[in-house]
Amino acid sequence: MTELVDDIIKYLGILLLFINFILFTKSHKYFKMFMAFRIFHLYLIVSLILLIITNIMNEYKENNLYLSHFYFITQFILISLFYFNLFKLKQRKFIVSIFIAVLLMIGIQYIIHPKILFEFNLLEVFITSFPLVIYSVIHLYNSLTTKGKYLYINAAILTYISASTLIFFLGNYLANFDNTVAVNIWFIHKILYLVFLILILLEWKNTFSKRKTKT
Amino acid sequence: MEEHFLETQDQDLVIAALAYGIIFLVLLTTGLLLFFHYSRRKIIQKELEKAALRLEHQKTILQATISTQEEERKRIAQDLHDAISARLNVVSLTANLLLDDDDLNEAQKLSVEHILGITSTTLESSRKIAHDLLPPILDKFGLKVALEELFDDFTKSKQLQIKHSIDDLGFLSKTNELHVFRIVQELINNATRHGDASRMKIKLQKEEGNRFTLTCKDNGNGFDVSKIKKKSGIGLQNIKSRTSILECDLHVESEIDKGSLFTIQSKNNE
Numbered sequence: 353m354t355e356l357v358d359d360i361i362k363y364l365g366i367l368l369l370f371i372n373f374i375l376f377t378k379s380h381k382y383f384k385m386f387m388a389f390r391i392f393h394l395y396l397i398v399s400l401i402l403l404i405i406t407n408i409m410n411e412y413k414e415n416n417l418y419l420s421h422f423y424f425i426t427q428f429i430l431i432s433l434f435y436f437n438l439f440k441l442k443q444r445k446f447i448v449s450i451f452i453a454v455l456l457m458i459g460i461q462y463i464i465h466p467k468i469l470f471e472f473n474l475l476e477v478f479i480t481s482f483p484l485v486i487y488s489v490i491h492l493y494n495s496l497t498t499k500g501k502y503l504y505i506n507a508a509i510l511t512y513i514s515a516s517t518l519i520f521f522l523g524n525y526l527a528n529f530d531n532t533v534a535v536n537i538w539f540i541h542k543i544l545y546l547v548f549l550i551l552i553l554l555e556w557k558n559t560f561s562k563r564k565t566k567t
Numbered sequence: 568m569e570e571h572f573l574e575t576q577d578q579d580l581v582i583a584a585l586a587y588g589i590i591f592l593v594l595l596t597t598g599l600l601l602f603f604h605y606s607r608r609k610i611i612q613k614e615l616e617k618a619a620l621r622l623e624h625q626k627t628i629l630q631a632t633i634s635t636q637e638e639e640r641k642r643i644a645q646d647l648h649d650a651i652s653a654r655l656n657v658v659s660l661t662a663n664l665l666l667d668d669d670d671l672n673e674a675q676k677l678s679v680e681h682i683l684g685i686t687s688t689t690l691e692s693s694r695k696i697a698h699d700l701l702p703p704i705l706d707k708f709g710l711k712v713a714l715e716e717l718f719d720d721f722t723k724s725k726q727l728q729i730k731h732s733i734d735d736l737g738f739l740s741k742t743n744e745l746h747v748f749r750i751v752q753e754l755i756n757n758a759t760r761h762g763d764a765s766r767m768k769i770k771l772q773k774e775e776g777n778r779f780t781l782t783c784k785d786n787g788n789g790f791d792v793s794k795i796k797k798k799s800g801i802g803l804q805n806i807k808s809r810t811s812i813l814e815c816d817l818h819v820e821s822e823i824d825k826g827s828l829f830t831i832q833s834k835n836n837e
Contacts, residue, residue, distance in 0.1 A: 510599070
């Protein structure tokens with residue numbers, strides 16, 4: 353029974369991600385006005401591809417943990433770019449310096465310890481997620497006095513990334529467990545991801561669905 | 568066996584801690600978002616209040632300007648009448664007396680006649696200026712007559728046909744009557760000057776509870792209403808200010824090449 357619910361939630365997540373991807377693709381022609389959406393669209397595409405690959409590999413019981421590095425690093429790059437588009441000049445410099453520092457640190461780490469490619473890299477999880485949380489808080493601050501943009505996406509990023517980071521911190525520990533114990537935590541993770549996707553859907557609805565009826 | 572049991576217990580503890588940690592984080596971020604949402608609402612509210620205050624201030628200044636302007640006009644008209652017209656009348660009378668004098672030769676008579684001519688044209692123009700500054704008819708006979716006279720002036724002098732139906736608005740104060748008069752004057756001026764209108768329809772209707780509606784329709788060139796909203800000229804600005812002094816709403820309908828319709832209606836205070 354619980355497995356069934358788990359599967360439903362899992363496929364609902366993929367379906368919702370796919371719907372988001374389709375909707376954002378459909379609104380492609382407005383992206384000139386919303387540069388940040390273009391980047392977020394790219395993020396959705398990458399997420400969708402990764403999610404499908406991990407699920408397929410899971411079916412064949414392959415170790416897919418090394419994909420997590422790809423996920424964290426592309427997520428960091430794309431979401432940093434997303435905020436880079438929204439921020440003012442001074443804050444952009446801040447993003448660029450963090451960006452360079454993080455990529456340097458990860459690169460050096462992999463050169464010194466290539467072995468960690470096959471497990472969760474805790475340092476990587478931390479330094480690729482924490483700046484994103486900081487960016488989203490900065491964006492909240494920026495939106496205080498203005499007509500805020502991308503507030504749903506921002507809320508989604510803030511909640512999902514901070515909570516999922518905590519889960520990934522114990523990723524190595526959870527990976528060693530038999531499935532029955534760890535499944536609860538991964539279940540929570542899936543629910544969080546669903547909420548994340550629903551918020552993105554709301555963002556699309558707020559920005560584009562009205563525009564469509566107008567034209 | 569016992570070791571394994573302990574291990575699972577440890578695992579359960581860690582999982583529970585993690586679960587609470589996640590819930591804690593989710594609540595924390597939600598709290599942050601809520602805090603943001605409410606602060607933002609408060610800040611925007613404050614900004615709106617500030618903007619409203621600024622607007623109110625501007626409105627007061629504009630109204631003060633208009634009332635000062637009217638007062639000045641009235642004073643100048645009065646002065647023209649008292650100081651210049653009255654004295655010119657004396658000049659004209661004296662010149663007439665001189666003309667009757669038989670001792671004057673032809674050349675002198677011509678000069679006096681010249682003086683008389685100039686005095687009477689000056690008198691006429693000073694009367695006209697005073698009239699434009701403040702129509703005395705408005706003061707003496709009220710809005711309805713003054714408006715009808717205004718329409719007649721336009722119909723006579725220019726290629727403009729004005730159809731009108733004017734109700735008597737007895738409840739308006741003298742200053743408010745003047746505002747209505749100025750609005751109509753400005754609207755006609757706009758229609759002829761900017762709109763090249765040849766026909767106008769003006770209707771002033773009395774309504775229940777000391778309220779009224781003024782509609783003014785022309786067949787001129789029309790304009791883009793959205794542009795006017797962003798930036799309006801002095802004339803329209805004047806109309807707006809006077810409308811707000813009268814506690815009325817101004818509604819403008821217009822399209823390029825399709826004429827325009829101005830509706831000014833008393834606000835419903837009830």
